[in-house]
Amino acid sequence: MSLPPLKNDRLIKALLRQSTDTTPVWIMRQAGRYLPEYRATRKQAGSFLDLCKNKELACEVTLQPLRRFDLDAAILFSDILTIPDAMGLGLYFAEGEGPKFERPLRSEADIGRLGVPDPSDSLRYVTDAVSLIRQELDGKVPLIGFSGSPWTLSTYMVEGGSSKEYRYIKGMMYQNPAALHQLLNILAQAVTAYLNAQIEAGAQAVMVFDTWGGVLTPQTYREFSLNYMQQIVDGLKREHDGQTIPVTLFTKGGGQWLEQIADTGCNALGLDWTIDIDQARSRVGERVALQGNLDPCVLYADPVTIRAKAQEIITRFGDHPGHVFNLGHGIHPAVNPDHLGVLIDAVHEFGFDIRK
Amino acid sequence: MSLPPLKNDRLIKALLRQSTDTTPVWIMRQAGRYLPEYRATRKQAGSFLDLCKNKELACEVTLQPLRRFDLDAAILFSDILTIPDAMGLGLYFAEGEGPKFERPLRSEADIGRLGVPDPSDSLRYVTDAVSLIRQELDGKVPLIGFSGSPWTLSTYMVEGGSSKEYRYIKGMMYQNPAALHQLLNILAQAVTAYLNAQIEAGAQAVMVFDTWGGVLTPQTYREFSLNYMQQIVDGLKREHDGQTIPVTLFTKGGGQWLEQIADTGCNALGLDWTIDIDQARSRVGERVALQGNLDPCVLYADPVTIRAKAQEIITRFGDHPGHVFNLGHGIHPAVNPDHLGVLIDAVHEFGFDIRK
Numbered sequence: 001m002s003l004p005p006l007k008n009d010r011l012i013k014a015l016l017r018q019s020t021d022t023t024p025v026w027i028m029r030q031a032g033r034y035l036p037e038y039r040a041t042r043k044q045a046g047s048f049l050d051l052c053k054n055k056e057l058a059c060e061v062t063l064q065p066l067r068r069f070d071l072d073a074a075i076l077f078s079d080i081l082t083i084p085d086a087m088g089l090g091l092y093f094a095e096g097e098g099p100k101f102e103r104p105l106r107s108e109a110d111i112g113r114l115g116v117p118d119p120s121d122s123l124r125y126v127t128d129a130v131s132l133i134r135q136e137l138d139g140k141v142p143l144i145g146f147s148g149s150p151w152t153l154s155t156y157m158v159e160g161g162s163s164k165e166y167r168y169i170k171g172m173m174y175q176n177p178a179a180l181h182q183l184l185n186i187l188a189q190a191v192t193a194y195l196n197a198q199i200e201a202g203a204q205a206v207m208v209f210d211t212w213g214g215v216l217t218p219q220t221y222r223e224f225s226l227n228y229m230q231q232i233v234d235g236l237k238r239e240h241d242g243q244t245i246p247v248t249l250f251t252k253g254g255g256q257w258l259e260q261i262a263d264t265g266c267n268a269l270g271l272d273w274t275i276d277i278d279q280a281r282s283r284v285g286e287r288v289a290l291q292g293n294l295d296p297c298v299l300y301a302d303p304v305t306i307r308a309k310a311q312e313i314i315t316r317f318g319d320h321p322g323h324v325f326n327l328g329h330g331i332h333p334a335v336n337p338d339h340l341g342v343l344i345d346a347v348h349e350f351g352f353d354i355r356k
Numbered sequence: 357m358s359l360p361p362l363k364n365d366r367l368i369k370a371l372l373r374q375s376t377d378t379t380p381v382w383i384m385r386q387a388g389r390y391l392p393e394y395r396a397t398r399k400q401a402g403s404f405l406d407l408c409k410n411k412e413l414a415c416e417v418t419l420q421p422l423r424r425f426d427l428d429a430a431i432l433f434s435d436i437l438t439i440p441d442a443m444g445l446g447l448y449f450a451e452g453e454g455p456k457f458e459r460p461l462r463s464e465a466d467i468g469r470l471g472v473p474d475p476s477d478s479l480r481y482v483t484d485a486v487s488l489i490r491q492e493l494d495g496k497v498p499l500i501g502f503s504g505s506p507w508t509l510s511t512y513m514v515e516g517g518s519s520k521e522y523r524y525i526k527g528m529m530y531q532n533p534a535a536l537h538q539l540l541n542i543l544a545q546a547v548t549a550y551l552n553a554q555i556e557a558g559a560q561a562v563m564v565f566d567t568w569g570g571v572l573t574p575q576t577y578r579e580f581s582l583n584y585m586q587q588i589v590d591g592l593k594r595e596h597d598g599q600t601i602p603v604t605l606f607t608k609g610g611g612q613w614l615e616q617i618a619d620t621g622c623n624a625l626g627l628d629w630t631i632d633i634d635q636a637r638s639r640v641g642e643r644v645a646l647q648g649n650l651d652p653c654v655l656y657a658d659p660v661t662i663r664a665k666a667q668e669i670i671t672r673f674g675d676h677p678g679h680v681f682n683l684g685h686g687i688h689p690a691v692n693p694d695h696l697g698v699l700i701d702a703v704h705e706f707g708f709d710i711r712k
Contacts, residue, residue: 165688170653174661217629217651255612256631273573275612295573297526305530332521 003202003241004139011073011142015205015246015268015289017322023314023351024072025344026144029330030065031077035337037064048093052079055129062133066141068337069344072324073141073205074133076198078126080148080209083190084157086117097161104160106168108179116190119197126194127201134202145203147195149210149251150187150232151225154180166215173224180224188228192235199240207248207270208232214253225251226260233264248291252329255280262288273328278316289322294343296327299335303342310346319354359558359597360495367429367498371561371602371624371645373678379670379707380428381700382500385686386421387433391693393420404449408435411485418489422497424693425700428680429497429561430489432554434482436504436565439546440513442473453517460516462524464535472545475553482550483557490558501559503551505566505607506543506588507581510536522571529580536580544584548591555596563604563626564588570609581607582616589620604647608685611636618644629684634672645678650699652683655691659698666702675710 006012010024032038041061045051052058062077081099085091090102105111117123133143156162158169172180195206213225229249238245249261250270261269262284271280271292280290298309310325317323325347331340362368366380388394397417401407408414418433437455441447446458461467473479489499512518514525528536551562569581585605594601605617606626617625618640627636627648636646654665666681673679681703687696 165690166653167656167688167690170651171656174651174654174657174665214630218632218635220651253609253630274570274609276574279574295526295530295576297522298530300523300527301530309530332523334521334523 003134006142006204007139008072008141011144011324012205012244012246014322014324015248015291016244017267017289019321021352022348022355023317023323023325025325025347026071026073026075027065027331027340027344028075028327030069030071030075030340031061032331033333034331034335034340035064035068048079049085049091052077052082053125055125055132058125058129059132059136062129062143063136066137069341070348071141071344073144074137075144075207076126076130076133076146076203078129078146080146080152080211081156082123082126083117083147083187083194084153086122087114087157087190089157099156100161101157104168105157105183108176108182111179111183111186114183114186116186116193119194123194123197127197130198130201130203142204143202144205144207145195145198146207146209147191149208149213149225149249150184150191150228151216152210152212153187153191154183155212157183166212173220177223184224184228188231188235192232195232196235196237199237199245203245204243205246205248206236207250209270210249210251210254213251218257221251221254221257222260226257226264229261229266230264233266246289248289250291258284268322268324270326271328276316277313277323278318281317281320285320285322289324290317291324291326293326293328296329296332296335299327299331299339299343301339303339306339306342307346307350310343311350314347314350314354325351359490362498362560363495364428364497367500367680368561368600368602370678370680371604371647372600373623373645375677377708378704378711379673379679379681381681381703381707382427382429382431383421383687383696383700384431384683386425386427386431386696387417388687389689390687390691390696391420391424404435405441405447408433408438409481411481411488414481414485415488415492418485418499419492422493425697426704427497427700429500430493431500431563432482432486432489432502432559434485434502436502436508436567437512438479438482439473439503439543439550440509442478443470443513443546445513455512456517457513460524461513461539464532464538467535467539467542470539470542472542472549475550479550479553483553486554486557486559498560499558500561500563501551501554502563502565503547505564505569505581505605506540506547506584507572508566508568509543509547510539511568513539522568529576533579540580540584544587544591548588551588552591552593555593555601559601560599561602561604562592563606565626566605566607566610569607574613577607577610577613578616582613582620585617585622586620589622602645604645606647614640624678624680626682627684632672633669633679634674637673637676641676641678645680646673647680647682649682649684652685652688652691655683655687655695655699657695659695662695662698663702663706666699667706670703670706670710681707 246267255275268289602623624645
């Protein structure tokens with residue numbers, strides 16, 4: 001089935017460092033709990049996983065923020081832990097505690113039993129949702145596909161859930177690095193196949209979330225996180241249907257390692273808020289686009305402050321191609337949705353102004 | 357009462373960038389839950405706060421790790437939240453949930469009611485413990501006093517406990533910065549008075565823990581955290597009883613801002629593990645000593661690996677004065693105490709070797 005051409009291509013152009021009329025903007029977790037319509041659909045679906053696995057409802061919540069806000073992209077509604085779930089670890093969500101696995105990986109034997117999931121089989125619900133969203137978007141804005149990074153997925157799989165100390169995964173990293181490398185190799189293959197399947201189903205850009213890369217040392221970051229993101233970048237379909245598919249890598253807390261991330265050959269870097277975007281640009285800006293980098297807590301402030309903070313980031317980046325505005329992390333559930341509207345309109349306004 | 361001269365002055369010398377025979381080492385939270393004798397004393401005391409407020413038991417747990425390990429310093433056993441407790445916020449510890457305040461600060465009126473606590477009154481239990489520990493140490497090793505940074509204290513005081521999102525404190529920061537500045541000003545005065553009281557009672561070095569400075573943007577870090585640590589550095593007694601009192605500042609997650617922290621005029625910087633110590637040294641090493649920077653999770657590995665990782669950091673720092681070995685954060689409760697012994701002996705061994 002043929003899909004309509006893209007009406008708003010700001011995101012794709014900015015990720016490829018081409019000129020745009022204004023700064024494109026999308027928001028991590030833009031389909032999420034801060035929206036009352038999301039909470040209603042979530043209730044209808046049952047559990048969070050039920051929502052992820054129901055393509056009609058996943059499509060519905062993906063589109064909800066686009067009905068409210070002048071966003072330049074949609075991002076697939078899904079969870080970063082779909083791959084380990086498809087590997088049979090038994091993902092569940094304990095209320096108020098975040099994700100958990102019934103069968104965390106604690107031994108070489110546990111890792112030895114893992115296989116690379118076939119995206120057309122156990123992850124079919126994801127690619128089905130991608131196809132449906134692309135149809136429903138009707139070319140309005142591009143659809144972003146995503147995955148967790150191998151390192152970030154492995155932290156959940158070995159710890160059995162979220163972690164503060166990373167006791168088991170780092171214990172394995174320092175005590176039995178070969179076992180961890182085996183796991184990360186499998187995950188790099190799985191993520192590559194998964195993202196390629198999303199691209200084939202219609203994702204027009206992809207992003208790898210390395211949420212926990214920032215808890216590593218410089219050396220272990222290179223060896224256990226960046227190395228496997230490099231494998232993914234090398235293995236992705238960078239063109240589909242005659243269109244270039246931009247790849248964004250985002251290591252939260254990775255401000256000290258931007259040059260190395262840019263060296264992977266990705267198209268864009270995600271930035272959290274601990275670095276000024278002009279400084280990041282002067283370090284890597286001629287090689288990659290930059291996506292970010294507003295502190296999500298700015299959305300708790302008043303509209304005047306929100307506008308000022310948006311303007312500051314746009315001014316710091318300056319009149320160059322290659323900036324996609326975003327928060328430095330997901331939007332918080334307690335944010336007033338109207339404040340997000342103020343931010344998005346301010347980005348477009350100041351983005352136009354700086355190009356005059 | 358006169359106190360005996362210091363027999364082991366490696367720590368003080370290294371903090372002042374003077375030569376030592378080997379690399380001194382102490383461990384953040386060296387008096388803590390990983391030690392069975394600590395857990396026994398803690399049980400005897402009742403609550404965690406009862407332990408902090410009982411000078412004999414606080415002295416006992418301070419000395420416990422020195423009986424097991426060849427440490428080059430003792431650090432006062434206390435909590436970073438003693439100041440807000442003395443301000444009347446009602447500190448308590450919910451089992452498994454960390455510190456909480458009964459009366460968090462949520463308004464300007466709440467902040468307007470705060471005063472600077474007199475250390476000789478509501479914090480007398482701390483200075484009494486310092487004096488007693490100095491006596492009991494009998495000059496064996498120096499005693500380090502400490503406080504939380506104003507920003508870090510304010511996060512707990514406004515959030516009412518630990519936080520992941522920093523919703524209330526950052527909301528205040530962006531929405532009503534004047535109110536937060538008022539709070540931080542009071543806290544900077546309180547911390548200065550508190551550390552000076554510890555120095556007068558016998559602390560031979562002091563350290564400010566800015567545990568949550570790393571969640572800020574570069575600009576808000578300077579304005580809301582570093583600015584107030586600067587006030588503290590400027591207000592501290594840098595000499596007592598004819599001895600120089602070195603000051604260490606430690607912002608966890610502050611690797612991008614080391615130059616600015618060094619510019620405060622402190623004597624030493626604490627480093628977490630997200631930066632290589634040779635790189636940190638080349639950025640600031642001629643101005644300040646460096647303390648760190650082993651990933652605490654290395655202690656989950658085997659002795660051979662622990663020794664190799666200790667040697668790597670010592671080799672990276674090289675044969676220069678001004679390195680105090682430490683973990684990049686507190687020791688984890690699940691660590692095997694014997695592994696810490698391996699680390700400490702390795703530091704001394706490789707520290708001697710590199711000076712040959």
